[in-house]
Amino acid sequence: MGEVSWPTPEELNAIRKIVSEMSGRGVEEVQIAISPYRICPLGAHIDHQGGAVLAMTIDKGILLGFVPSGDTQVVLRSGQFKGEVRFRVDETQHPRHSVGKKGEILADDSSKLQEECNWGNYARGALYALTSRGNKITQGIIGYICGSEGLDSSGLSSSAAVGIAYLLALESANHLTVSLTENIEYDWYIENEYLGLRNGILDQSAILLSRQGCLTFMNCKTKEHKLVHPPKPPKTYKTESQKAYKILLAFSGLKQALTTNPGYNRRVAECQEAARIILNASGNNKMEPILSNVQPEDYEAHKSQLEPYLAKRAEHYFSENKRVIKGAEAWASGKLEDFGKLVSASGLSSISKYESGCEPLIQLYEILLRAPGVFGTRFSGAGFRGCCLAFVDADRADEAASFIREEYRKVQPKLASQINDKEVMICEAGDCARVI
Numbered sequence: 001m002g003e004v005s006w007p008t009p010e011e012l013n014a015i016r017k018i019v020s021e022m023s024g025r026g027v028e029e030v031q032i033a034i035s036p037y038r039i040c041p042l043g044a045h046i047d048h049q050g051g052a053v054l055a056m057t058i059d060k061g062i063l064l065g066f067v068p069s070g071d072t073q074v075v076l077r078s079g080q081f082k083g084e085v086r087f088r089v090d091e092t093q094h095p096r097h098s099v100g101k102k103g104e105i106l107a108d109d110s111s112k113l114q115e116e117c118n119w120g121n122y123a124r125g126a127l128y129a130l131t132s133r134g135n136k137i138t139q140g141i142i143g144y145i146c147g148s149e150g151l152d153s154s155g156l157s158s159s160a161a162v163g164i165a166y167l168l169a170l171e172s173a174n175h176l177t178v179s180l181t182e183n184i185e186y187d188w189y190i191e192n193e194y195l196g197l198r199n200g201i202l203d204q205s206a207i208l209l210s211r212q213g214c215l216t217f218m219n220c221k222t223k224e225h226k227l228v229h230p231p232k233p234p235k236t237y238k239t240e241s242q243k244a245y246k247i248l249l250a251f252s253g254l255k256q257a258l259t260t261n262p263g264y265n266r267r268v269a270e271c272q273e274a275a276r277i278i279l280n281a282s283g284n285n286k287m288e289p290i291l292s293n294v295q296p297e298d299y300e301a302h303k304s305q306l307e308p309y310l311a312k313r314a315e316h317y318f319s320e321n322k323r324v325i326k327g328a329e330a331w332a333s334g335k336l337e338d339f340g341k342l343v344s345a346s347g348l349s350s351i352s353k354y355e356s357g358c359e360p361l362i363q364l365y366e367i368l369l370r371a372p373g374v375f376g377t378r379f380s381g382a383g384f385r386g387c388c389l390a391f392v393d394a395d396r397a398d399e400a401a402s403f404i405r406e407e408y409r410k411v412q413p414k415l416a417s418q419i420n421d422k423e424v425m426i427c428e429a430g431d432c433a434r435v436i
Contacts, residue, residue, distance in 0.1 A: 005428060006059035006148070007034060012436075015065035015144055022077065023067045023142040031172060035165040036061035036430040037148075037158060038206035039247065039380055039389045041215070041343045042327040044350045046317050047200030049271050050221030050292030052324040054228070054331075055206030056214065057430035058247055062158065064165040066143035068173035074127075078119055079146025085120030089137045089170075093128035095194050096121060122159065125190035126166035130176075132193075133186065141173050160203035163190040164433050172435050180208045181223070198268045212431045217328050221292040231334040243336045244394035247427040249380065250368060250404050251387045252360045253415030267354065271317065274310040278302045291317040309355075316353035320346060340375025340391050347378030347388075360412050364388045367407040371400040397426045 016030040023030075036057035043053025069075065076085040130137055145165065147158060164187050171178050178186070187204040191197045200220050209216050215228040276289035282298040296318060303311055323342045330339040347365050351357050357365070361379055365388050368377035373396025380389040392400050401424040408423055409416040416423055 006036075006061070006430065007032075007063055011063065015063055015146070018077075018144045019065040019067060019142065022075065022144060023069075025067050029067050030065050031067070031169070031435055033064040033066065033165040033168040033172075033433070033435050034061065035064070035161040035168070035207060035433040036210070037161055038203055038210070039249075040202060040206070041339075041376070041378070041389065041391070042320070042324045042346050043202065043218075044316075044320055044346050044378060045267065045271075045354050045356065046291070046320050047202035047218075047220040048198065048268050049200075049275070049290045049317055050219075051317060051321050053202050053218050053220060054215045054324055054327055055202060055210070055218065056216060057207060057210040057432065058249075058427040059430045060148035060425075060427060061430070062145065062147055062161040062165045064143055064145045064169055066141040066169045066173065069140040069142050072138065072140055073142075074123060074140035075142045076120060076123055077144050079144070081119040083119075085123060087120070087124060087127075089127055089131075089140045093124050093131070093194070095128070096125075096196065121195065122162045122190060123166045125194035126163060126170055126186070128194050129163075129186040129189040130167065130170060132189070135171075135174075135176055135178075137170060137174050139173050141169050143169060159191060159195075159197075160187055160199075161207055161433075163187045164204065164207050168433060168435050183208055184223075198265050207433050210430065210432045213429050215328065215331050217324075221290075228328045228331050230331060243334075245336060245375065245391050246394050246397040247429065248368070248374070248377075248390040248392050248397065248400060248404070249387050249425045249427060250364050250390065250408070251419055251423055251425075252364055253412070253419045253423075254358070254360055254386065263356065267313065267356065270310055270313045274306055274314040277305055277310070278314070281305055312353045312355065316349050319349055319353070336375050336391065340377075343376030343378050343391065344369060347376075350379055360415055361386070361388065363411045364404075364408060367404055367411075370407075371403045372396050373400050401426060 012032055015032060016027040019030045020027045037060050038055050038057050040053055040055045047053050072088040072090045074087050167183055167186050184201055184204040188201050191199045205218050205225060206216050209225055211227055213230055216225055217228050218225045271291055272289045275291045275294050278294045278298055279285055279287050279289060281302040287293045299314060299318060323346055327339055327342045351362055357379060365377060368374055368388055368390045373393035375391040377388055377390035380387050405423050
Protein backbone atom coordinates (compact mmCIF):
# COMPACT_ATOMS: atom_id res chain seq x y z
CA MET A 1 0.00 0.00 0.00
CA GLY A 2 2.93 2.52 -0.08
CA GLU A 3 3.42 5.57 2.11
CA VAL A 4 0.54 7.36 3.81
CA SER A 5 -0.31 10.33 1.56
CA TRP A 6 -2.10 12.41 4.21
CA PRO A 7 -1.49 14.91 5.62
CA THR A 8 0.69 16.56 2.98
CA PRO A 9 3.63 18.82 3.97
CA GLU A 10 1.67 21.76 2.49
CA GLU A 11 -1.33 21.09 4.75
CA LEU A 12 0.89 20.81 7.83
CA ASN A 13 2.82 24.00 7.03
CA ALA A 14 -0.39 25.99 6.45
CA ILE A 15 -1.77 24.94 9.86
CA ARG A 16 1.54 25.66 11.65
CA LYS A 17 1.52 29.16 10.15
CA ILE A 18 -2.06 29.88 11.33
CA VAL A 19 -1.35 28.69 14.90
CA SER A 20 1.91 30.63 14.95
CA GLU A 21 -0.01 33.81 14.04
CA MET A 22 -2.74 33.09 16.61
CA SER A 23 -0.28 32.44 19.45
CA GLY A 24 2.71 34.63 18.61
CA ARG A 25 4.93 31.54 18.87
CA GLY A 26 7.35 30.13 16.30
CA VAL A 27 6.06 27.65 13.70
CA GLU A 28 8.57 25.10 15.01
CA GLU A 29 6.70 25.05 18.37
CA VAL A 30 3.38 24.05 16.79
CA GLN A 31 2.38 20.41 17.24
CA ILE A 32 -0.32 18.76 15.13
CA ALA A 33 -2.79 16.10 16.23
CA ILE A 34 -3.67 13.91 13.24
CA SER A 35 -6.96 12.07 13.67
CA PRO A 36 -8.14 10.09 10.61
CA TYR A 37 -11.70 9.25 9.65
CA ARG A 38 -12.69 5.61 9.84
CA ILE A 39 -14.78 3.27 7.74
CA CYS A 40 -16.40 0.09 9.00
CA PRO A 41 -16.65 -2.43 6.16
CA LEU A 42 -18.24 -5.08 8.41
CA GLY A 43 -19.91 -5.06 11.80
CA ALA A 44 -22.67 -2.60 10.93
CA HIS A 45 -24.86 -1.53 13.88
CA ILE A 46 -23.66 -4.25 16.25
CA ASP A 47 -20.91 -2.47 18.20
CA HIS A 48 -23.45 -1.07 20.70
CA GLN A 49 -24.64 -4.64 21.33
CA GLY A 50 -21.15 -5.93 22.11
CA GLY A 51 -20.72 -7.52 18.67
CA ALA A 52 -17.54 -7.93 16.63
CA VAL A 53 -16.55 -5.34 14.03
CA LEU A 54 -13.94 -4.75 11.34
CA ALA A 55 -12.75 -1.20 10.79
CA MET A 56 -9.96 0.77 9.16
CA THR A 57 -8.95 4.40 8.76
CA ILE A 58 -8.64 6.34 5.50
CA ASP A 59 -6.19 9.00 4.34
CA LYS A 60 -8.56 11.84 5.22
CA GLY A 61 -9.52 13.32 8.57
CA ILE A 62 -9.04 15.98 11.23
CA LEU A 63 -5.92 18.08 11.78
CA LEU A 64 -5.56 20.12 14.98
CA GLY A 65 -2.54 22.42 15.16
CA PHE A 66 -1.84 23.62 18.69
CA VAL A 67 0.60 25.08 21.20
CA PRO A 68 0.22 24.97 25.01
CA SER A 69 -1.35 28.30 26.00
CA GLY A 70 0.92 28.82 29.02
CA ASP A 71 -2.14 29.48 31.21
CA THR A 72 -5.62 28.02 31.78
CA GLN A 73 -7.10 29.53 28.60
CA VAL A 74 -8.30 27.46 25.61
CA VAL A 75 -8.60 29.44 22.36
CA LEU A 76 -9.78 27.65 19.23
CA ARG A 77 -10.54 28.54 15.62
CA SER A 78 -11.88 26.30 12.90
CA GLY A 79 -11.38 25.94 9.17
CA GLN A 80 -15.03 24.88 8.80
CA PHE A 81 -16.91 27.08 11.28
CA LYS A 82 -17.07 30.77 12.10
CA GLY A 83 -16.20 32.36 15.40
CA GLU A 84 -13.70 31.64 18.12
CA VAL A 85 -14.21 29.26 21.03
CA ARG A 86 -12.80 30.36 24.39
CA PHE A 87 -13.02 28.68 27.78
CA ARG A 88 -10.74 27.88 30.70
CA VAL A 89 -9.56 24.46 31.79
CA ASP A 90 -10.40 25.27 35.42
CA GLU A 91 -14.10 25.76 34.54
CA THR A 92 -16.30 22.80 35.48
CA GLN A 93 -17.85 21.20 32.39
CA HIS A 94 -21.38 19.76 32.60
CA PRO A 95 -22.97 17.26 30.16
CA ARG A 96 -24.96 18.93 27.37
CA HIS A 97 -27.65 16.27 26.89
CA SER A 98 -29.41 13.40 28.56
CA VAL A 99 -31.21 10.55 26.81
CA GLY A 100 -34.85 9.64 27.54
CA LYS A 101 -36.04 6.06 27.98
CA LYS A 102 -37.28 5.86 24.37
CA GLY A 103 -34.00 7.06 22.92
CA GLU A 104 -35.01 10.70 22.49
CA ILE A 105 -32.45 13.43 23.18
CA LEU A 106 -33.27 15.75 26.07
CA ALA A 107 -31.14 18.81 25.38
CA ASP A 108 -29.93 21.33 27.91
CA ASP A 109 -31.69 24.26 26.24
CA SER A 110 -30.23 27.05 28.35
CA SER A 111 -29.87 30.25 26.33
CA LYS A 112 -26.17 30.42 27.16
CA LEU A 113 -25.62 27.08 25.41
CA GLN A 114 -27.52 28.26 22.34
CA GLU A 115 -25.38 31.40 22.15
CA GLU A 116 -22.07 29.59 22.38
CA CYS A 117 -20.21 28.28 19.35
CA ASN A 118 -21.51 24.70 19.36
CA TRP A 119 -18.55 23.42 17.41
CA GLY A 120 -16.51 23.93 20.58
CA ASN A 121 -18.52 21.30 22.44
CA TYR A 122 -16.08 18.53 21.53
CA ALA A 123 -13.17 20.45 23.07
CA ARG A 124 -15.21 21.05 26.23
CA GLY A 125 -16.20 17.39 26.16
CA ALA A 126 -12.53 16.35 26.00
CA LEU A 127 -11.80 18.48 29.05
CA TYR A 128 -14.85 16.95 30.80
CA ALA A 129 -13.71 13.39 29.98
CA LEU A 130 -10.16 13.97 31.23
CA THR A 131 -10.99 15.89 34.42
CA SER A 132 -13.99 13.78 35.47
CA ARG A 133 -11.66 10.74 35.45
CA GLY A 134 -9.13 12.38 37.75
CA ASN A 135 -6.59 13.76 35.26
CA LYS A 136 -5.01 17.08 36.28
CA ILE A 137 -5.38 19.62 33.46
CA THR A 138 -3.71 22.92 34.34
CA GLN A 139 -2.80 24.22 30.89
CA GLY A 140 -5.01 25.09 27.93
CA ILE A 141 -4.17 25.17 24.21
CA ILE A 142 -4.27 27.71 21.40
CA GLY A 143 -5.40 25.73 18.38
CA TYR A 144 -6.75 25.64 14.85
CA ILE A 145 -8.80 22.63 13.71
CA CYS A 146 -9.86 21.63 10.21
CA GLY A 147 -11.19 18.63 8.34
CA SER A 148 -10.10 17.32 4.94
CA GLU A 149 -11.12 19.87 2.32
CA GLY A 150 -14.05 19.21 0.01
CA LEU A 151 -15.15 16.18 2.02
CA ASP A 152 -18.57 15.78 3.65
CA SER A 153 -17.55 13.72 6.68
CA SER A 154 -21.07 12.41 7.48
CA GLY A 155 -20.85 8.69 8.22
CA LEU A 156 -17.07 8.62 8.68
CA SER A 157 -17.04 9.07 12.48
CA SER A 158 -15.82 12.65 12.17
CA SER A 159 -17.18 13.35 15.66
CA ALA A 160 -14.94 10.68 17.19
CA ALA A 161 -11.98 11.97 15.16
CA VAL A 162 -12.55 15.51 16.48
CA GLY A 163 -12.86 14.31 20.08
CA ILE A 164 -9.65 12.28 19.82
CA ALA A 165 -7.76 15.24 18.34
CA TYR A 166 -8.72 17.41 21.33
CA LEU A 167 -7.85 14.65 23.81
CA LEU A 168 -4.39 14.17 22.26
CA ALA A 169 -3.74 17.92 22.25
CA LEU A 170 -4.80 18.50 25.88
CA GLU A 171 -2.82 15.44 27.02
CA SER A 172 0.29 16.60 25.14
CA ALA A 173 0.03 20.18 26.50
CA ASN A 174 -0.27 18.79 30.06
CA HIS A 175 2.43 16.10 29.68
CA LEU A 176 -0.04 13.30 30.43
CA THR A 177 0.78 9.73 29.49
CA VAL A 178 -2.50 8.08 28.52
CA SER A 179 -2.89 4.56 27.12
CA LEU A 180 -4.78 3.85 23.88
CA THR A 181 -7.42 1.97 25.87
CA GLU A 182 -7.96 4.94 28.18
CA ASN A 183 -8.32 7.31 25.23
CA ILE A 184 -10.90 4.99 23.67
CA GLU A 185 -12.88 5.28 26.92
CA TYR A 186 -12.37 9.05 27.19
CA ASP A 187 -13.72 9.63 23.70
CA TRP A 188 -16.67 7.38 24.53
CA TYR A 189 -17.35 9.65 27.53
CA ILE A 190 -17.31 12.73 25.25
CA GLU A 191 -19.93 11.25 22.93
CA ASN A 192 -22.13 9.39 25.41
CA GLU A 193 -21.88 11.23 28.73
CA TYR A 194 -21.22 14.74 27.47
CA LEU A 195 -23.07 14.96 24.13
CA GLY A 196 -25.85 12.41 24.68
CA LEU A 197 -25.24 9.92 21.86
CA ARG A 198 -25.60 6.20 22.51
CA ASN A 199 -22.53 4.98 20.67
CA GLY A 200 -20.34 1.95 21.08
CA ILE A 201 -16.52 2.11 21.06
CA LEU A 202 -15.92 1.13 17.45
CA ASP A 203 -15.10 4.57 16.06
CA GLN A 204 -12.58 5.52 18.74
CA SER A 205 -10.94 2.09 18.60
CA ALA A 206 -10.50 2.18 14.83
CA ILE A 207 -9.03 5.70 14.87
CA LEU A 208 -6.56 4.95 17.68
CA LEU A 209 -5.59 1.35 16.90
CA SER A 210 -5.47 1.11 13.09
CA ARG A 211 -2.35 0.47 11.03
CA GLN A 212 -2.09 1.14 7.33
CA GLY A 213 -3.41 -1.65 5.10
CA CYS A 214 -4.75 -3.64 8.07
CA LEU A 215 -8.26 -4.15 9.37
CA THR A 216 -8.82 -3.68 13.10
CA PHE A 217 -10.87 -6.57 14.48
CA MET A 218 -12.68 -5.49 17.62
CA ASN A 219 -14.76 -7.47 20.07
CA CYS A 220 -16.89 -4.65 21.48
CA LYS A 221 -18.01 -6.71 24.48
CA THR A 222 -14.59 -7.77 25.79
CA LYS A 223 -12.78 -4.74 24.28
CA GLU A 224 -10.22 -7.17 22.83
CA HIS A 225 -8.75 -6.15 19.49
CA LYS A 226 -6.25 -7.40 16.95
CA LEU A 227 -4.92 -6.28 13.59
CA VAL A 228 -5.84 -8.37 10.56
CA HIS A 229 -2.93 -8.07 8.13
CA PRO A 230 -3.29 -8.63 4.40
CA PRO A 231 -1.08 -11.43 3.06
CA LYS A 232 2.53 -10.48 2.38
CA PRO A 233 3.47 -10.08 -1.31
CA PRO A 234 4.27 -13.57 -2.58
CA LYS A 235 7.80 -14.70 -3.36
CA THR A 236 6.37 -17.12 -5.86
CA TYR A 237 3.29 -16.86 -8.05
CA LYS A 238 1.71 -19.83 -6.28
CA THR A 239 0.65 -17.77 -3.23
CA GLU A 240 -2.39 -15.54 -3.47
CA SER A 241 -1.72 -11.89 -2.68
CA GLN A 242 -4.35 -9.22 -2.21
CA LYS A 243 -5.42 -7.29 -5.31
CA ALA A 244 -4.63 -3.57 -5.37
CA TYR A 245 -7.71 -1.71 -4.18
CA LYS A 246 -8.94 1.80 -3.51
CA ILE A 247 -11.68 2.92 -1.15
CA LEU A 248 -14.53 4.86 -2.75
CA LEU A 249 -16.73 7.19 -0.73
CA ALA A 250 -19.95 8.17 -2.44
CA PHE A 251 -21.85 11.02 -0.78
CA SER A 252 -25.62 11.38 -0.66
CA GLY A 253 -25.77 15.09 0.20
CA LEU A 254 -27.86 14.35 3.33
CA LYS A 255 -26.44 16.16 6.35
CA GLN A 256 -28.76 15.72 9.34
CA ALA A 257 -26.92 15.45 12.66
CA LEU A 258 -27.04 12.09 14.44
CA THR A 259 -28.19 13.36 17.86
CA THR A 260 -31.27 15.05 16.39
CA ASN A 261 -32.36 11.92 14.49
CA PRO A 262 -34.25 9.54 16.81
CA GLY A 263 -33.74 6.66 14.35
CA TYR A 264 -30.26 5.81 15.63
CA ASN A 265 -31.07 5.74 19.36
CA ARG A 266 -34.39 4.01 18.68
CA ARG A 267 -32.65 1.11 16.92
CA VAL A 268 -30.28 0.71 19.90
CA ALA A 269 -33.31 0.50 22.22
CA GLU A 270 -34.98 -2.07 19.92
CA CYS A 271 -31.91 -4.31 19.98
CA GLN A 272 -31.88 -4.12 23.78
CA GLU A 273 -35.59 -4.97 23.95
CA ALA A 274 -35.04 -8.04 21.71
CA ALA A 275 -32.17 -9.14 23.96
CA ARG A 276 -34.28 -8.63 27.12
CA ILE A 277 -37.14 -10.79 25.81
CA ILE A 278 -34.85 -13.67 24.79
CA LEU A 279 -32.76 -13.51 27.98
CA ASN A 280 -35.97 -13.63 30.06
CA ALA A 281 -37.29 -16.58 28.03
CA SER A 282 -34.01 -18.50 28.46
CA GLY A 283 -33.75 -17.85 32.23
CA ASN A 284 -30.94 -15.30 31.98
CA ASN A 285 -32.91 -12.24 33.02
CA LYS A 286 -30.17 -10.95 35.33
CA MET A 287 -27.78 -10.35 32.42
CA GLU A 288 -27.40 -6.96 30.75
CA PRO A 289 -29.94 -6.80 27.88
CA ILE A 290 -27.56 -6.64 24.91
CA LEU A 291 -27.56 -9.15 22.07
CA SER A 292 -23.99 -10.33 22.67
CA ASN A 293 -25.28 -11.84 25.96
CA VAL A 294 -27.78 -13.95 24.01
CA GLN A 295 -26.48 -17.37 22.96
CA PRO A 296 -27.24 -18.20 19.29
CA GLU A 297 -29.09 -21.39 20.34
CA ASP A 298 -31.28 -19.38 22.78
CA TYR A 299 -32.05 -16.93 19.98
CA GLU A 300 -33.09 -19.80 17.68
CA ALA A 301 -35.22 -21.38 20.43
CA HIS A 302 -37.07 -18.21 21.48
CA LYS A 303 -37.04 -15.85 18.48
CA SER A 304 -40.72 -16.64 17.78
CA GLN A 305 -41.57 -14.59 20.90
CA LEU A 306 -40.22 -11.43 19.28
CA GLU A 307 -42.40 -8.92 17.43
CA PRO A 308 -41.49 -9.06 13.71
CA TYR A 309 -39.54 -5.78 13.81
CA LEU A 310 -37.54 -6.91 16.87
CA ALA A 311 -36.85 -10.28 15.21
CA LYS A 312 -35.37 -8.41 12.23
CA ARG A 313 -32.98 -6.45 14.50
CA ALA A 314 -31.80 -9.64 16.19
CA GLU A 315 -31.45 -11.45 12.84
CA HIS A 316 -29.24 -8.61 11.61
CA TYR A 317 -27.06 -8.84 14.72
CA PHE A 318 -26.42 -12.60 14.48
CA SER A 319 -25.90 -12.67 10.70
CA GLU A 320 -23.59 -9.63 10.82
CA ASN A 321 -21.44 -11.17 13.55
CA LYS A 322 -20.88 -14.20 11.28
CA ARG A 323 -19.97 -11.94 8.35
CA VAL A 324 -17.31 -10.21 10.48
CA ILE A 325 -15.59 -13.53 11.27
CA LYS A 326 -15.70 -14.63 7.61
CA GLY A 327 -14.56 -11.17 6.46
CA ALA A 328 -11.45 -11.26 8.67
CA GLU A 329 -10.55 -14.66 7.20
CA ALA A 330 -11.06 -13.42 3.63
CA TRP A 331 -8.91 -10.29 4.23
CA ALA A 332 -6.07 -12.31 5.78
CA SER A 333 -6.18 -14.68 2.79
CA GLY A 334 -6.12 -11.88 0.23
CA LYS A 335 -9.57 -12.83 -1.11
CA LEU A 336 -10.86 -9.34 -1.83
CA GLU A 337 -13.77 -10.55 -4.00
CA ASP A 338 -15.04 -12.74 -1.14
CA PHE A 339 -14.55 -9.90 1.32
CA GLY A 340 -16.48 -7.55 -0.97
CA LYS A 341 -19.45 -9.93 -1.24
CA LEU A 342 -19.70 -9.98 2.56
CA VAL A 343 -19.61 -6.15 2.65
CA SER A 344 -22.49 -5.94 0.15
CA ALA A 345 -24.46 -8.57 2.13
CA SER A 346 -23.94 -6.42 5.22
CA GLY A 347 -25.33 -3.45 3.27
CA LEU A 348 -28.43 -5.42 2.27
CA SER A 349 -29.05 -6.61 5.85
CA SER A 350 -28.72 -3.02 7.12
CA ILE A 351 -31.53 -2.06 4.75
CA SER A 352 -33.86 -5.06 5.05
CA LYS A 353 -33.28 -6.25 8.66
CA TYR A 354 -31.94 -3.28 10.61
CA GLU A 355 -34.07 -0.94 8.49
CA SER A 356 -31.64 1.94 8.45
CA GLY A 357 -31.11 4.10 5.42
CA CYS A 358 -33.42 6.33 3.42
CA GLU A 359 -34.26 6.61 -0.27
CA PRO A 360 -31.14 8.56 -1.42
CA LEU A 361 -28.73 6.29 0.47
CA ILE A 362 -30.43 3.10 -0.71
CA GLN A 363 -30.34 4.39 -4.31
CA LEU A 364 -26.64 5.16 -3.88
CA TYR A 365 -25.97 1.65 -2.51
CA GLU A 366 -27.77 0.09 -5.50
CA ILE A 367 -25.76 2.25 -7.95
CA LEU A 368 -22.50 1.21 -6.29
CA LEU A 369 -23.45 -2.47 -6.60
CA ARG A 370 -23.61 -1.96 -10.38
CA ALA A 371 -20.49 0.19 -10.69
CA PRO A 372 -17.50 -1.25 -12.63
CA GLY A 373 -14.74 -2.82 -10.54
CA VAL A 374 -16.58 -2.61 -7.20
CA PHE A 375 -15.88 -5.60 -4.91
CA GLY A 376 -18.43 -4.64 -2.26
CA THR A 377 -20.37 -1.71 -0.80
CA ARG A 378 -22.53 -0.63 2.15
CA PHE A 379 -23.59 2.49 4.06
CA SER A 380 -20.86 4.18 6.07
CA GLY A 381 -21.88 5.18 9.58
CA ALA A 382 -25.35 4.85 11.05
CA GLY A 383 -27.09 4.89 7.65
CA PHE A 384 -29.49 7.74 8.42
CA ARG A 385 -27.50 10.27 6.36
CA GLY A 386 -24.01 10.60 4.88
CA CYS A 387 -22.34 8.27 2.44
CA CYS A 388 -21.71 4.77 1.14
CA LEU A 389 -18.30 3.14 1.06
CA ALA A 390 -16.98 0.67 -1.49
CA PHE A 391 -13.84 -1.34 -2.12
CA VAL A 392 -12.93 -1.09 -5.79
CA ASP A 393 -10.26 -2.49 -8.09
CA ALA A 394 -7.52 0.18 -8.11
CA ASP A 395 -7.34 0.12 -11.92
CA ARG A 396 -11.05 0.87 -12.27
CA ALA A 397 -11.56 3.43 -9.49
CA ASP A 398 -11.84 6.45 -11.83
CA GLU A 399 -14.23 4.61 -14.13
CA ALA A 400 -16.39 3.58 -11.16
CA ALA A 401 -16.42 7.15 -9.78
CA SER A 402 -17.64 8.56 -13.12
CA PHE A 403 -20.36 5.91 -13.35
CA ILE A 404 -21.60 6.67 -9.80
CA ARG A 405 -21.67 10.46 -10.38
CA GLU A 406 -23.65 10.06 -13.59
CA GLU A 407 -26.18 7.58 -12.18
CA TYR A 408 -26.77 9.41 -8.89
CA ARG A 409 -27.47 12.67 -10.73
CA LYS A 410 -30.24 10.88 -12.62
CA VAL A 411 -32.07 9.74 -9.46
CA GLN A 412 -31.27 12.61 -7.07
CA PRO A 413 -30.52 15.71 -9.19
CA LYS A 414 -31.25 18.17 -6.37
CA LEU A 415 -29.04 16.49 -3.73
CA ALA A 416 -26.30 15.82 -6.30
CA SER A 417 -26.26 19.50 -7.34
CA GLN A 418 -25.68 20.55 -3.71
CA ILE A 419 -22.41 18.61 -3.56
CA ASN A 420 -21.29 19.53 -7.11
CA ASP A 421 -18.32 17.40 -8.21
CA LYS A 422 -17.69 16.05 -4.71
CA GLU A 423 -20.16 13.14 -4.94
CA VAL A 424 -17.36 10.58 -5.06
CA MET A 425 -13.95 10.57 -3.44
CA ILE A 426 -11.21 8.01 -4.07
CA CYS A 427 -9.19 7.23 -0.91
CA GLU A 428 -6.44 4.99 0.37
CA ALA A 429 -6.18 3.14 3.67
CA GLY A 430 -4.93 5.38 6.52
CA ASP A 431 -2.91 5.08 9.72
CA CYS A 432 -3.67 5.66 13.43
CA ALA A 433 -4.25 8.96 15.29
CA ARG A 434 -1.03 10.57 16.53
CA VAL A 435 0.66 13.85 17.45
CA ILE A 436 3.60 15.15 15.40
